[in-house]
Amino acid sequence: MTTIKTDRVMLAALAVILACGLLAVYSASRAVSGENVFLKQVLWMAVGILVFRLGATLALRLVEDFAYIFLVAICLLLLLTVFFGGGPAGRWLIFGPLHVQPSEFAKIAIIVAAARAFADLKSRPRKYGVLLVFLGASPAILLTWLQPDLGTATAMVIILLMLTWWAGYGPDWIFLVVSPVFAALSSTKLVFWLVFTAVLVIILLRRKASIPVWLFILGGNTLIAVFTPMVWNLLHPYQQTRLTTFLNPAADPHGAGWNVIQSEVAIGSGGIWGQGYLQGAQKGLAFLPARHTDFIFSVWAEETGFAGSLLLLGAFALLAFRLLRAAKVSMSEFGSILAAGCACYFVVHVFINVGMTLGIMPVTGLPLVLVSYGGSQLLSAMFIAGLGMNVARNWREF
Amino acid sequence: MAGFSAVFLLLFLGLAARLFHLQSVRGDYYRSISTSNHIRxxxxxxxxxxxxxxxxxxxxxxxxxxxxxxxxxxxxxxxxxxxxxxxxxPADSLRARLGRASSRPxxxxxxxxxxxxxxxxxxxxxxxxxxxxxxxxxxxxxxxxxxxxxxxxxxxxxxxxxxxxxxxxxxxxxxxxxxxxxxxxxxxxxxxxxxxxxxxxxxxxxxxxxxxxxxxxxxLTIDTGLQELTCAILDEETAPGAAVILDYKTGEILCLASSPGFDPQTMADGISVAGWREISQNPERPMFSRAWAARYPPGSVYKLISAAYLLQYGFITPDFRPDPCYGSYHLGGNDFGCWSVHGRLDVVDALARSCDVFFYRTIQLGSMDGLAEFSRKFGLGRRLLNILPGESRGLVPDRLLMDSLYGSGGWGLGNLLNLSIGQGELLVNPLQMAVMTGIFASGGEMPGLKLVREIPAAEAPWSDLELSVSAVSTVVEGMREAVYGNAGTLSSLSSMPWEFFGKSGTAESSAGDHAWVVGFIREPEPLAIAVVVEHGGHGGAVAAPIVYRILAGYLGDGG
The missing domain is CATH 3.90.1310.10 (Penicillin-binding protein 2a (Domain 2))
Known part of the structure; x- marks a missing residue:
């Protein structure tokens, strides 16, 4: 037996994030009347620390064994929510005073189950193994989408794709698989399309693709890029709105654009050093929507400026890189992929949420993990951080 | 996995770069908006x-x-x-407004x-x-x-x-x-x-x-000329009423008239309190659409369904003649009256002359649930369109409902007798009656109802009715005889330029009988019509002239 060593740098990064989160929620909650948001968050955080310890000390073997059962159980919960969900977006299961958002916990299940599946594939390779992993994860992803929670479902897919890469399947291969989606999206702007096509060409050059493959991939994607706007324009304006609101209910045609503008104004007005803690003008004017949940970063950036924002982002980056390091040194295949999944979880959430407040990502209703107000999100993020720490501590296991 | 770290780094650097752009490069601009300005x-x-x-x-x-x-x-x-x-x-008025606005210049x-x-x-x-x-x-x-x-x-x-x-x-x-x-x-x-x-x-x-x-x-599938004409004719009556006309070949509703009405423009423009009170407290309820929201007993027009039920399931044949009508029927200590003494007749004459006793005698061969089930397939007891506000379902009594109303054993054969002539618990709206008529006119082939072209046709519960040809032709013959036969209840309509098939109804109600007429023509257009005058009295006397005037006004006098 070797001595188990806690990753103190990871712990420090986590502490900084949680501290920033509490400060931000306190500041934002002063403008929220009614519920005692801050006290609840403190309570959740206390529970969260216990959950973190649990995640960090569980036997990883146990986690691996129960991975699939956990995934099935979560799918059942998600199914329940589809039919009996409550709350403003219908994503909560309500048990008395307790509001549980199963889609948050589904992310844990996806990561753990994918880690086990990829680890199994390493020891016993199968033809079309990747396909099986995606097939296995698809019920949870689809049910999450039906919550409706497109943001979380998208995050799950991205995390899965990154794990596929980590598990040894080349990134270019993954890019080619999802290229039709990129092609459709890139048709909105010429610049996007040029970048997308350039990437495609680089990949095909690197893979030394044969001429039919070149024709198929480049031609097919160009066709998609050309036809997407044509089909789109054939639709009635109201059909377009229905489609976009169906795909993404959070993108309320009046509200969403407006929220982002307000968020940009708040963040921009923070300047280098910020307006000062508890001094944010935009927040106080109630211009910032969902300021204690989805737009918490705007509050923090307005009050603490570029300096404070970098501190928070830096702490997240540090956390992610330490998790990645744990993934690299872990001698267990399962542990390695699990830690990588934890790292991806944080990076994807931070990029999508902060990117949204900065106006470079679409409005999806994804919270800033560990910082936004909300119990389900905090507990699941703490558990994931705990699992990552677990891998870091037990890298010699197996 | 250097590539992985590179992607992470790139994402974080991207966020940092955007932050720098917003907070440093454009910071002053946003700050100027945020501190003293806001966005309207x-x-x-x-x-x-x-x-x-x-x-x-x-x-x-x-x-x-x-x-x-x-x-x-x-x-x-x-x-x-x-x-x-x-x-x-006036200049003073403008000056006063300017003065009031000086607080928010x-x-x-x-x-x-x-x-x-x-x-x-x-x-x-x-x-x-x-x-x-x-x-x-x-x-x-x-x-x-x-x-x-x-x-x-x-x-x-x-x-x-x-x-x-x-x-x-x-x-x-x-x-x-x-x-x-x-x-x-x-x-x-x-x-x-x-x-x-x-x-x-x-x-x-x-x-x-x-x-x-x-x-x-x-x-809409409504014809404005017909709708206006019908409303005008209904408005001339002293009592409230409704009329529904549809094309039974296409299922399109041509007219959904209810009288009295109101002027929607005054509502949209903002109505005065006094004006609102006048409309909302009017005892004739102008805001209430009788054409689809009301619930009336159908009275004798329901005999069309009773007759079809008896014929469809072979309880009677077209030439079957039960014991004669002596003006009333005696059952278990109660007298069930008929409005006249009809003697011995077959189902065609029973429809034409609207004999109650014929149905009292024959309906006992069937059952309450059988008749209810059959009626529901004609669209009774359900909403037919579902896009009109307050569309009523009506009510079709069956054993379950009767048990819940009167307790098991608290009702009996007498209730079935009453149902067979469209009285008792049974309630319908005029739209349902026009649909029923259209089903007979089309031999059950009428497509689902349509009111708005952009919305798919409504479900047609009668599509699995599978009416037998003989049941339809016998009922339709009864409707023809009601107009052209000896002592038919709608003989006043025999002077119409086109062959009219109809059935009158005088639905008993405590506040005065409702006058019904339903009917259809095949030429020059396949139209089915239902007219009701609330507490209007005798169907043949009150509602029939309305039917005549609507059709004559719409189609011309036929030359």
Whole structure:
């Protein structure tokens, strides 16, 4: 037996994030009347620390064994929510005073189950193994989408794709698989399309693709890029709105654009050093929507400026890189992929949420993990951080 | 896995770069907006969809309505007199409004609203000479043939929903309300940076201006000429009433008239308290659409279904003659009366002369549940269209319902006897009666109902009715004999230029009998009609002339 060593740098990064989160929620909650948001968050955080310890000390073997059962159980919960969900977006299961958002916990299940599946594939390779992993994860992803929670479902897919890469399947291969989606999206702007096509060409050059493959991939994607706007324009304006609101209910045609503008104004007005803690003008004017949940970063950036924002982002980056390091040194295949999944979880959430407040990502209703107000999100993020720490501590296991 | 770390790094650097751009490069700009300024959203209402009738005639559209506003700080008060005369209001009135606005000198306030193009003319030609005056255009709902379409089209009013902007209108009644999601469209907005005093500093840099998205137009299957004619004829009656006419070949509803009505324009324009009270407290309930929302006992027109039921399931044959009608029928200590003494007759004559005793005797071969089930397939007891507000289901009694009303054993054969002549618990609306008639006219082939072309036809519960040819032809023969036969109840309609098939009904009600006539013609158009006059009295006497006048007025006197 070797001595188990806690990753103190990871712990420090986590502490900084949680501290920033509490400060931000306190500041934002002063403008929220009614519920005692801050006290609840403190309570959740206390529970969260216990959950973190649990995640960090569980036997990883146990986690691996129960991975699939956990995934099935979560799918059942998600199914329940589809039919009996409550709350403003219908994503909560309500048990008395307790509001549980199963889609948050589904992310844990996806990561753990994918880690086990990829680890199994390493020891016993199968033809079309990747396909099986995606097939296995698809019920949870689809049910999450039906919550409706497109943001979380998208995050799950991205995390899965990154794990596929980590598990040894080349990134270019993954890019080619999802290229039709990129092609459709890139048709909105010429610049996007040029970048997308350039990437495609680089990949095909690197893979030394044969001429039919070149024709198929480049031609097919160009066709998609050309036809997407044509089909789109054939639709009635109201059909377009229905489609976009169906795909993404959070993108309320009046509200969403407006929220982002307000968020940009708040963040921009923070300047280098910020307006000062508890001094944010935009927040106080109630211009910032969902300021204690989805737009918490705007509050923090307005009050603490570029300096404070970098501190928070830096702490997240540090956390992610330490998790990645744990993934690299872990001698267990399962542990390695699990830690990588934890790292991806944080990076994807931070990029999508902060990117949204900065106006470079679409409005999806994804919270800033560990910082936004909300119990389900905090507990699941703490558990994931705990699992990552677990891998870091037990890298010699197996 | 250096690639993985590189991706992570790139993502974080991307966020940092964007942060730097917003907070450092553009920080001063955003700070200037945030500290003393804020952003004002100006909503631009979306034009609601236009509703047309089957011939393209417009029933409701939007006309521009002009609003003159003034910004106090920019208005030159020496021009008050001249501006007032150009607008056509007293100078004192304008002066008073300017005085009231001095507390918010930079925000536009409304001087006059709801002006048309002609009224706005003098000022708009001289607008360049006066600072601080603004002319805005807002779409305003305009109803044509309003009184005739008040129940179908309905009207709009200001939205009180959370999140509605000031002045946003929404459907309040009729299709305006139930199809609001199609008609409303999406409002657009422009954003302005406004300082603390309400002064517009600039349009917001880079912010999207969102154009309003017009609502979806709708086309009704209603024929405006027929609808207006029918309403006018019904309005001449002293009692309230309703009429429904549909094309039984296509399932399209041509007329859904209910009398009395009201003027939807006054509702949409904002009605006075006194005017509202007059309409809402009128005992004849003008807001209530009798054509689809009312529930009446059908009386003898229901005998069409009773007869079809008996024939369809072989309880009787077309030439079966039960014991004669002596004017009443005796069952378990109760007398079930008939309105006349009919003697011995077959089902065709029983329909033509509307004999009750025939049905008292024969219906005992069937059952309450059998008749209920059969009736439901004709669309009774259910909503047929589901897009009209307050559409009634009516009520079809079966054993379950009777048990819950009277307790098991608390009712008996007598209730079945009553049901067979359309009395008792049975309730229907005129639309259901027109549909029933259309089903007989088409031999059960009528497609699902259609009122709005853009919406798929309603479900047709009668599609699995599988009426036997002999049942249909016998019932239709009864309807023909009611008009042309010896002592038929609708002989007054025999002078109509086209062959008319009909059935009258006098539905007993405590406040006076309801007068019903249903019927159809094959030429010159396949029309089925149902008319009811509330507490009107005898169907053949009261409702039949209405049917005559509607059809004659619509199709011409036939030469």
């Amino acid at each position: 959203v100006i909503y631009r209402p979306a034009p609601r969809g236009i509703i047309r009738d089957r011939n393209g005639e417009i029933l409701v559209d939007n006309v521009p309505s002009f609003v003159i506003s003034a910004v106090r700080s920019e208005f030159d008060t020496t021009a008050t007199e001249e501006v007032a005369s150009l607008i056509g209001i 930079f925000r536009p306030f409304v001087v006059v609203d709801d002006l048309d193009l002609i009224a706005i003319g003098p000022l708009s030609e001289n607008l360049h000479r006066f600072g601080g005056l603004i002319i805005d255009v807002v779409p305003r709902r305009r109803y044509y043939h309003g009184m005739s379409f008040c129940h179908i089209v309905g009207y709009v009013g200001e939205s009180e929903e959370d999140g509605a902007f000031e002045g946003e209108i929404t459907g309040r009644a009729g299709l305006e309300s139930t199809l609001n999601y199609l008609l409303a469209g999406q409002p657009g907005y422009t954003q302005q940076v406004v300082d603390a005093m309400g002064r517009v500093v600039s349009e917001f840099e880079g912010a999207g201006e969102v154009a309003p998205m017009p609502g979806h137009d709708l086309t």
